[in-house]
Amino acid sequence: SGQSRPMRILQFVQSAAAPGDANSAICAVDSYCANVEWAMNVGDKKGQILDAVVLAVRPRWVLELGTYCGYSTMRIARLLPPGARLVTLEMNQHYAQVAKQILGHAGLDTQVDLLVGASSALIPQLKKKFEMETFDLIFIDHWKASYLPDARLLEECGLLAPGTVLLADNVTCPGAPDYLQYVRNSPRYRSEYFPCQLEYLQVEDGMEKSVFLG
Numbered sequence: 001s002g003q004s005r006p007m008r009i010l011q012f013v014q015s016a017a018a019p020g021d022a023n024s025a026i027c028a029v030d031s032y033c034a035n036v037e038w039a040m041n042v043g044d045k046k047g048q049i050l051d052a053v054v055l056a057v058r059p060r061w062v063l064e065l066g067t068y069c070g071y072s073t074m075r076i077a078r079l080l081p082p083g084a085r086l087v088t089l090e091m092n093q094h095y096a097q098v099a100k101q102i103l104g105h106a107g108l109d110t111q112v113d114l115l116v117g118a119s120s121a122l123i124p125q126l127k128k129k130f131e132m133e134t135f136d137l138i139f140i141d142h143w144k145a146s147y148l149p150d151a152r153l154l155e156e157c158g159l160l161a162p163g164t165v166l167l168a169d170n171v172t173c174p175g176a177p178d179y180l181q182y183v184r185n186s187p188r189y190r191s192e193y194f195p196c197q198l199e200y201l202q203v204e205d206g207m208e209k210s211v212f213l214g
């Protein structure tokens with residue numbers, strides 16, 4: 001069927017999830033990826049850690065780096081307080097198109113602004129584009145080598161305020177050693193590790209939660 005894995009995930013969500021029901025769309029992606037073919041969604045175990053952080057922060061402005069199929073985008077968007085906005089950046093046009101359709105099926109497209117392009121090009125435009133100052137929560141889940149340069153770029157663009165929370169997926173597997181070393185040793189962050197299993201597998205992974213101190 002669908003020529004790409006994201007397309008096959010979209011087709012399954014459209015057939016198995018109740019329209020307008022975010023939780024059933026999330027369950028459909030997890031069911032497909034646990035039973036049919038693995039995909040690099042944050043998954044339900046790490047997703048529950050992500051949910052807890054979103055609920056604790058109650059963010060007005062959220063940034064996500066790496067939309068892929070929109071799985072974590074849905075998890076975040078469904079928990080946002082009224083009036084809050086989630087900006088998600090995706091450099092692959094095909095993935096962005098799939099994510100847009102999955103978000104639409106889940107009824108979550110009103111809370112989400114999905115921008116197509118590289119984070120390094122888009123991050124410097126965000127303040128002006130959305131007439132905002134700083135993000136309250138940033139979920140980092142794109143190419144692992146981009147974690148550190150993009151964290152530095154966010155600092156330089158003045159998009160972090162004291163208290164801004166950065167939550168990074170996969171700091172153990174595949175790993176983001178340079179990013180970890182930075183946030184754990186910089187006086188500008190208070191960092192905490194949340195051990196967890198990799199999505200859909202019995203492999204060790206974890207997420208790093210780093211609070212910007214200014």
Ligand SMILES: Nc1ncnc2c1ncn2[C@@H]1O[C@H](/C=C/CNC(=O)c2cc([N+](=O)[O-])cc(O)c2O)[C@@H](O)[C@H]1O
Pocket residue numbers: 040041042065066067068069089090091092095117118119120141142143144146169170173174198199
């Ligand atoms: N600079 C940039 N700007 C915008 N979008 C960008 C970007 N760099 C990458 N992206 C997008 O972010 C996603 C990449 C995720 C890499 N994750 C991974 O490689 C990954 C791998 C495993 N794994 O191998 O087990 C497990 C995981 O949870 C993972 O997230 C893709 O959709 C890609 O197009």
Ligand SMILES: [Mg+2]
Pocket residue numbers: 040041042141169170
């Ligand atoms: Mg990931």
